[in-house]
């Protein structure tokens with residue numbers, strides 16, 4: 001068959017897809033109206049978005065994807081379809097820690113698609129403030145990195161604030177070497193990046209660019225900007241930064257530890273319903289007496305609740321007082337978790353549940369979302 005006639009068939013197929021998209025948009029709009037009608041003053045339809053439904057739709061369709069169309073692309077396409085459908089009714093406002101091109105933006109785009117309205121915040125406090133004041137419905141910040149540990153500012157603002165963790169996303173972070181053109185290594189004299197990104201690629205840089213000067217920048221995005229104006233410069237940043245700044249990817253996956261993951265959380269004004277495979281984040285402070293922490297840990301153990309993370313943060317109220325930040329497997333509405341909390345309260349000066357949300361596996365982004 002000729003290319004012309006194959007293209008004619010593609011055109012006809014595209015038109016059918018478009019018709020189906022319009023049909024789908026009408027259905028999504030009808031759901032939006034039904035949600036508005038069901039809203040009450042104490043439960044405003046602030047979040048028309050239903051992350052659990054989106055997740056179920058994406059999971060169902062990627063499992064169904066057995067044809068020639070790539071599975072990852074099925075997810076990406078339907079992510080955008082839902083993002084577009086949602087924006088018809090009420091564009092979702094999402095705050096994220098900028099600048100553009102950072103891994104946080106990649107996480108946000110993966111979760112919410114291109115039709116969400118993104119508000120770039122200059123600081124982690126800015127993200128929390130945007131959600132607290134209602135300027136954004138949701139906010140995305142990093143909470144921990146598998147190499148560097150906790151993002152302490154996010155942890156402290158979460159402990160002391162009134163926002164909840166609504167979702168999590170663990171991204172396997174991959175760094176790339178970016179430059180203005182696909183330059184030869186020998187012509188790179190300076191490599192720009194954020195100190196953490198440089199540290200995560202130190203071995204690779206020493207081996208492949210032993211004579212290049214390493215120049216620290218405030219963010220990987222700032223590094224990309226430097227590389228753009230320096231013909232003998234390159235940046236360590238995400239592939240997304242290459243797209244945003246019009247840089248070429250000289251080499252992908254240059255981080256020394258292949259399993260370098262960052263965990264992001266989505267902040268909201270309420271947490272998520274139970275799915276059966278959930279995680280709960282909480283803060284507590286123990287009484288200053290012998291065995292207090294052990295009794296707290298027993299409260300979880302007695303109910304068969306697994307703690308997946310426990311770290312202590314200095315209390316904001318009194319020097320040398322500590323608050324523990326913990327993640328546990330289960331939802332705050334699970335009966336054993338509820339019993340563990342009751343027990344916990346008997347042994348703690350303070351217990352604060354910071355949100356229950358669906359657990360997610362770590363993912364590697366194979367394409368810029």
Ligand SMILES: O=C(O)C(=O)C[C@]1(C(=O)O)C=C[C@@H](O)C=C1
Pocket residue numbers: 028031032048049050051053054057081082083085086
């Ligand atoms: O099912 C819903 O609740 C919808 O609003 C429809 C829809 C979709 O496009 O499939 C859109 C937004 C929601 O976040 C989830 C799903």
